[in-house]
Amino acid sequence: MDYEDPRYKVARNEAIVLLVLFVVYILWWYMFAYGLGSRNPSEYSYVLGFPDWFFYSCVLSIVVFSAVLAIIIKFYFKEVPLD
Numbered sequence: 001m002d003y004e005d006p007r008y009k010v011a012r013n014e015a016i017v018l019l020v021l022f023v024v025y026i027l028w029w030y031m032f033a034y035g036l037g038s039r040n041p042s043e044y045s046y047v048l049g050f051p052d053w054f055f056y057s058c059v060l061s062i063v064v065f066s067a068v069l070a071i072i073i074k075f076y077f078k079e080v081p082l083d
Contacts (some may be wrong), residue, residue, distance in 0.1 A: 007080045014077055022071070025065050032057035 036053035047055040 001049070010080050011080055017072060017076060021065070021069065025061065028061050028065075029057045 016024060032053055044051045046052065
């Protein structure tokens with residue numbers, strides 16, 4: 001009998017969503033940190049006192065991805081019984 005617990009399917013789908021979100025986060029960070037940060041420091045622009053590459057890659061990314069994660073948890077994740 002090949003019975004798979006339906007909780008495994010839910011857990012697998014949620015893990016895939018989190019892995020995709022993690023990869024998108026790393027790409028976001030890399031593009032801003034190395035894309036904007038590879039310029040000459042005299043060419044930097046500043047946002048709230050931070051160099052733009054640092055603000056977008058480190059500060060804004062935490063805010064954006066925390067909000068995205070909260071939305072994903074609220075609307076996509078399911079509560080499953082553990083018994």
